[in-house]
Amino acid sequence: MKRCFLLLALLWSGQVSAQTVYLEKKEFALRNQTARIKFQVSHSRSEPVNITVRVKGPSSDPTKPGAVLTEGVRLTPSSFKLAPNKMKKLLLTLTSTASAKTPYFLCALYIPPVERKEQGGGATSGFALLATESCSRFWLVP
Amino acid sequence: MNTKTAIASALILLCSPAASFAGTSVDIQATGSSPAFCDISNTGGPISMAISTDKATLSGAGTYQFLANGDAKVTISALTPVAPQGAAAYSPSLSLANLVTNTSTTAIADSPTQAGTNRITGAITTTISQNNSLQLLSAGSYSLAATATCTAL
Numbered sequence: 001m002k003r004c005f006l007l008l009a010l011l012w013s014g015q016v017s018a019q020t021v022y023l024e025k026k027e028f029a030l031r032n033q034t035a036r037i038k039f040q041v042s043h044s045r046s047e048p049v050n051i052t053v054r055v056k057g058p059s060s061d062p063t064k065p066g067a068v069l070t071e072g073v074r075l076t077p078s079s080f081k082l083a084p085n086k087m088k089k090l091l092l093t094l095t096s097t098a099s100a101k102t103p104y105f106l107c108a109l110y111i112p113p114v115e116r117k118e119q120g121g122g123a124t125s126g127f128a129l130l131a132t133e134s135c136s137r138f139w140l141v142p
Numbered sequence: 143m144n145t146k147t148a149i150a151s152a153l154i155l156l157c158s159p160a161a162s163f164a165g166t167s168v169d170i171q172a173t174g175s176s177p178a179f180c181d182i183s184n185t186g187g188p189i190s191m192a193i194s195t196d197k198a199t200l201s202g203a204g205t206y207q208f209l210a211n212g213d214a215k216v217t218i219s220a221l222t223p224v225a226p227q228g229a230a231a232y233s234p235s236l237s238l239a240n241l242v243t244n245t246s247t248t249a250i251a252d253s254p255t256q257a258g259t260n261r262i263t264g265a266i267t268t269t270i271s272q273n274n275s276l277q278l279l280s281a282g283s284y285s286l287a288a289t290a291t292c293t294a295l
Binding site for chain 1 (some may be wrong): 177178179180181182183184187188189190191192193197200202204206207209215217236250252255266268270279280281282283284285286287288289290291292293294295
């Protein structure tokens with residue numbers, strides 16, 4: 001049933017080519033300061049692309065992700081090539097010493113490939129590279 | 143007569159369609175939950191920027207799409223510009239129309255919370271503008287990098 005809803009959500013987002021993180025729950029219990037978080041990642045671009053998954057901690061504002069966490073995070077693989085419209089199932093094991101309900105953010109990052117065309121002769125030119133990242137907030141509950 | 147009526151009533155009740163189907167009726171209960179998510183995409187990849195006729199601004203345009211099935215926020219990271227060595231002073235800017243603009247190389251800019259469901263298509267505008275007394279951008283190649291992040295709350 002959950003898979004059907006995820007597929008429906010993916011279809012509903014049909015026109016968008018972005019990467020998406022799907023969390024089955026919004027709250028996860030900490031047991032022995034560790035939470036196991038199952039989630040899925042997809043994208044709907046026209047070809048396989050590299051997606052990087054990262055976890056961000058809390059900030060002073062509960063609606064804004066904090067810094068990328070590098071410690072207390074077990075997530076393999078965290079970067080992979082993913083075919084369009086395929087759900088990649090992943091498991092995050094997150095260690096936290098939080099003593100109160102705390103927001104965390106699970107994010108999927110896509111960086112478009114750079115095909116920079118150099119212009120010679122001192123011409124003034126430029127390009128902008130806008131990476132996009134989709135995050136879902138979840139809460140760890142001691 | 144009363145006994146016959148009672149037996150007939152009992153037979154009618156037992157043999158009525160409702161009674162016949164009662165044993166095969168099924169309660170159908172469908173439940174489920176839709177996972178909260180948001181998507182943001184830069185639909186065109188790298189954005190080329192061209193110099194203005196007054197030689198004061200490089201600008202480029204792209205398109206973004208933002209989709210969310212519940213409350214969400216969009217942020218633009220601090221901008222990372224690269225300019226030719228020794229370039230005259232300049233100011234970068236990156237804007238997602240109707241959502242958020244960032245002109246800072248040190249701070250994140252964030253949109254107000256986008257409440258409820260949203261499906262927005264808009265323009266990405268990037269500029270590198272001169273910020274010097276001669277009102278000119280130095281010659282050479284410039285680049286601007288940033289990350290647009292949506293957060294499903």
